[in-house]
Amino acid sequence: MFSHPFIKFLGRFYRGNTAAILGSVIIATVIFMSACASVIADNEPNKRVARGHQPPSAELLLGSTRSGKDVFSQVLHGGQISLLVAFSASAITTLIAVAVGISAGYFGGRIDEFLMSLTNVVLVFPQLPLLIILAAFLGQVGPLVIALIIGLSSWAWGARVIRSQTMAIRNKEFILAAEVMGESKWRIIFVEILPNLISIVVGGAMGTCIYALMAEAGLEFLGLGDPTIVTWGTMLFWAQSNSAFVVGAWWDMVVPGAAIAIFGGGLALLNMSIDQISNPKLKTGGYIKTWRRMKVEVEAKRAAL
Numbered sequence: 497m498f499s500h501p502f503i504k505f506l507g508r509f510y511r512g513n514t515a516a517i518l519g520s521v522i523i524a525t526v527i528f529m530s531a532c533a534s535v536i537a538d539n540e541p542n543k544r545v546a547r548g549h550q551p552p553s554a555e556l557l558l559g560s561t562r563s564g565k566d567v568f569s570q571v572l573h574g575g576q577i578s579l580l581v582a583f584s585a586s587a588i589t590t591l592i593a594v595a596v597g598i599s600a601g602y603f604g605g606r607i608d609e610f611l612m613s614l615t616n617v618v619l620v621f622p623q624l625p626l627l628i629i630l631a632a633f634l635g636q637v638g639p640l641v642i643a644l645i646i647g648l649s650s651w652a653w654g655a656r657v658i659r660s661q662t663m664a665i666r667n668k669e670f671i672l673a674a675e676v677m678g679e680s681k682w683r684i685i686f687v688e689i690l691p692n693l694i695s696i697v698v699g700g701a702m703g704t705c706i707y708a709l710m711a712e713a714g715l716e717f718l719g720l721g722d723p724t725i726v727t728w729g730t731m732l733f734w735a736q737s738n739s740a741f742v743v744g745a746w747w748d749m750v751v752p753g754a755a756i757a758i759f760g761g762g763l764a765l766l767n768m769s770i771d772q773i774s775n776p777k778l779k780t781g782g783y784i785k786t787w788r789r790m791k792v793e794v795e796a797k798r799a800a801l
Contacts, residue, residue: 509769516769522762526755530575537569541726549745559747561731562738570726571751577727578712579759581643585708588647589654590701596651597658598685598693602666612659618652627711631720638722642715646708654700658693665692695770702767706760713756728752 510516529536539545544564545556552559558567600611630645631637637645665671666689674684690697715721716729723730731752735741740748 513769515765519762519765519767519769522758523766526575526759526762527579530572530579533569533572533576537566537572539566539569541565541570541573549740549743549748551745552747558751559745561734561748562740562745563734567731567747567751570731571728571755574726574728574731574752575755575759577639577725578709578729578756581639581646581712581727582705582709584640584643585646585650585712586701586705588644589651589704589708590697592647592651593654593658593700594690594693594697596655598662598689600655601659601662602681602685602689604666608659611655615652615655618649619656621649623650624711624714627715628718628720631715637720639712639725639727642712642721643708646711650704650707654704657700658696661693661696662689665689699767699770702763702770706763706767709756709760709763713752728756 510520542565545566546560546564548560548562548564550556550560550564556566556568558571561567561570596611596615600608600615626649627645630649631642634641634645671684671688674688679688712721712727713729713732716723716727717732717736719733721727721729721733723733729752732749735745735749735752738745738748740746
């Protein structure tokens with residue numbers, strides 16, 4: 497059962513990689529608690545259950561908001577929307593970046609010139625001000641629109657990175673051999689090139705997910721989102737509007753802020769662990785021993801030849 501290649505890969509990935517283990521535990525815990533919010537939390541997120549700004553207690557684990565709503569229930573239910581926006585925006589950004597980057601790097605010529613011109617146009621506009629302008633122009637937008645805005649405006653840097661890596665792989669012997677054998681260009685892209693970019697693509701997706709989570713919270717904190725939908729960003733918006741810190745109700749703002757920081761930290765740890773695998777110069781802990789052993793074995797085989 498444990499001889500499956502994927503199981504072996506996971507074993508090598510997590511062996512000696514503390515950052516990967518800790519990051520995965522944090523991400524899995526937050527996702528699980530948000531997904532099971534209706535089971536874990538006793539109260540509805542929009543239901544008044546207590547007096548305003550009640551401190552954390554046995555009845556209300558994380559206190560109540562200014563309108564008497566359960567903060568614990570809101571942070572769990574709000575995580576469902578916030579995480580959905582972050583993952584959706586990351587998926588949109590990654591798909592566009594991979595499509596543009598690989599196409600530009602592999603086909604070259606006029607296709608490369610056109611796609612890179614489009615990419616440079618997108619890069620000219622600073623992302624955060626662009627997000628604010630688009631959200632303000634559209635009015636109070638929902639989570640789906642926020643995910644689309646973030647996803648459609650954040651792909652340019654990833655596309656340039658993937659293009660440069662594709663150009664480095666483009667003239668490798670195995671690519672030239674596949675072309676000589678008559679394999680189709682699309683098969684070469686999906687079978688030969690894309691698997692060699694997995695670590696870069698996944699790392700970029702993790703970084704984009706962190707950015708999307710922060711951007712969504714920032715837009716909603718500024719009042720550009722739909723305040724009737726419970727998310728981590730709207731929780732911050734209402735806490736600020738109700739002067740939570742001024743009146744001493746620190747939990748009203750600290751809880752959603754901590755949720756964003758904890759989940760973002762888990763993604764950052766997992767992203768760092770991917771770098772430790774894909775880049776030998778960053779290998780630490782148990783990985784450096786494995787990498788050195790593999791290097792010795794390869795050098796021994798070359799010497800035997």
